[in-house]
Amino acid sequence: MSGSASPGAPRGGIRFDGVTVAYQHAVVLDSLDLSVEPGEVMALLGPSGSGKTTALRAVAGFVQPVRGRIFLGDRDVTRLPPHRRGIGMVVQQYALFPHMRVEDNVAFGLKAHRVPKAGIAARVTEALAMTGMDGYAKRYPRELSGGQQQRVAIARALAIRPGVLLLDEPLSALDAQLRSGMLAELARLHRELPDVSILYVTHDQVEALTLADRIAVMDKARLQDCGTPQDLYRRPRTEFTASFVGNANLLPVRVGSGSVLFGDTELSVATDEAAWGSSATLCVRPHLVGLGAGPNALRGTVAEVQWRGSTHRLYVDVAGHRVKADVRELKVTPAIGDEVTLHFAREDAVLLAAGVSHG
DSSP states (O other), rough: OOOOOOOTTTOOOOEEEEEEEEEEEEEEEEEEEEEEEEEOOEEEEOOTTHHHHHHHHHTSSSSSOOOOEEEEOOOOOOOOOGGGOEEEEEEETTTTTTTTOHHHHHHHHHHHTTOOOHHHHHHHHHHHOOOTTTTTTTGGGGGGGOOOHHHHHHHHHHHTTEEEEESSTTTTSOOHHHHHHHHHHHHHHHHHHOEEEEEEEOOHHHHHHHHEEEEEETTEEEEEEEEHHHHHSSSOHHHHHHHHHHHHEEEEEEEEEEEEEETTTTEEOOOTTSSOEEEEEEEOOOGEEEEEEESSSSEEEEEEEOOOSEEEEEEEEEEEEEEEEEESSOOOOOOOTTTEEOOOOOGGGGEETTOOOOO
């Protein structure tokens, strides 16, 4: 596919400019401002009803904003019908035509875009080769596995050489092993298509962390946070981001100078941007919590132990709150009711100011 979009495809990424979508006066997407750069993979991550799929459908042209504008490159497409936007789209249930062979399914969009007949066969072959399906051109969808059907759906979207590719929960219907393989394939495709902007809707944090250059965290119809996967995981700005991107211990604290008070325990954490004496939330990832003596020690009672193969997940009741610790290579597994000490390093804790739990 030569790493570039077709001449008629939108270029320059995607921009939401104050986009609001409402159904019968119920706002399902509220004042979204977000830009996807050319060649970037942006994941829209959030729970059901967060507005992420509505945002994608607005880009595709399947829903109309009541306010705001949508740009593909420098072109305002807010009022353009879907077929004039030059976008490739892959949905959860593949949407292949069961009566058509694979090659005809992939060619469908090319015919709809009035690509000259002489060029269709080459474009179909090219798209199938990119997705590893070039040996299946003559098969029907019923003769393919779920993962193979999804590859065909992606090939169909890529065949038109879009400048923008929309992926709506594309892996959610696959089992864990197929999903892992498809994640690797999508990452490879991204490397081979450096000019194509990808908007990827998912509720699966692993998919978002694996594929995305940046993640937009959505909840309650609003954008809550946006940043690189590393930034959102290591330094979340809000409680919602901390709990939804990865797993987190969120502990209520009072802020002092260079320390916080959790219950009656003083903990050493960075407090540069927090007001002394204020309430805040301390975020510590479970894999950064150790078992035994150490800095920032927390004494508590084991409430639950889960074996997870390479780690044990300990749930420890500390000062009326349950603290999670993912501990490797335990020689002796604590029993429920045992008194234990947990600890974490100063640099592994993030202080979240009160009042920013939701954007």
